[in-house]
Amino acid sequence: MFKVTSSHTFRNPSRQQIDSTTQGKTSDYSHAVSGVNQILDKNNLGISDRSKNSVIDNVNKVEKGQRSEVNAHQREALNFGRDAFVSFSKGQFKQGAVEALGSGLNGAASVFKSTYTQTPSEKKGIDPW
Template sequence: MFKVKSNHTFLNPSRKQIDQTTQGKKSDYAQQVSGVNQLLDKNGIGISDRSRNSVLDNVVKVERGARSEVNAHQREALNFGRDAFQSAKQGHGKQALVEAFGSGLNAAGSVFKSTYTQTPHEKQGITPW
């Protein structure tokens, strides 16, 4: 998705924490988070504590197989949508636009991934049929 450079120095402490959590993770979700996180840090785009905590939780649970990538994207769509409204209310237009865009991307990602990604139960051999 995005080229992640190992020599990037994170300026935002929350984004640095996300980067540290994604290091060494193998899931597509963690790789996508890592690339987008670095891109946003380079452009000075912050992240709310709620969204940071949600992303960290998603990375860990997707990697363990306790949460599907589809569900992780759905959660991020909701959190970034909430953040967009909050940022807009506070008059932070650029931040609100990036968060709204992130919400839309995650919503689209959840729909796309739902067409081919197994749920944690399906990975255990439990089919929905």
């Protein structure tokens, strides 16, 4: 999805933690997280502790089949929306704009993914119909 440079040195410790979590993961979600995380670090854009923890939790649960990619994107849309509200209220407009964009993109990704991605139950052979 996104070209990730193996030689990138992370400046933001939170983004480094996210990167460490995505290493060796095979899901589309973790690959997308890895690429976007690196792009945001290169542009010196931070992430709240709440969102960092949520992203790490999502990467791990998606990889284990405990959470669908659709639900992971929905959770990120909500978290980044909250972060955007907080950033805007503090006058941090650049950070807030990026978080608002992330919220919108994750919302769109959840809708797109829902059209073809199996839920964890469907992967176990449980038909929703």
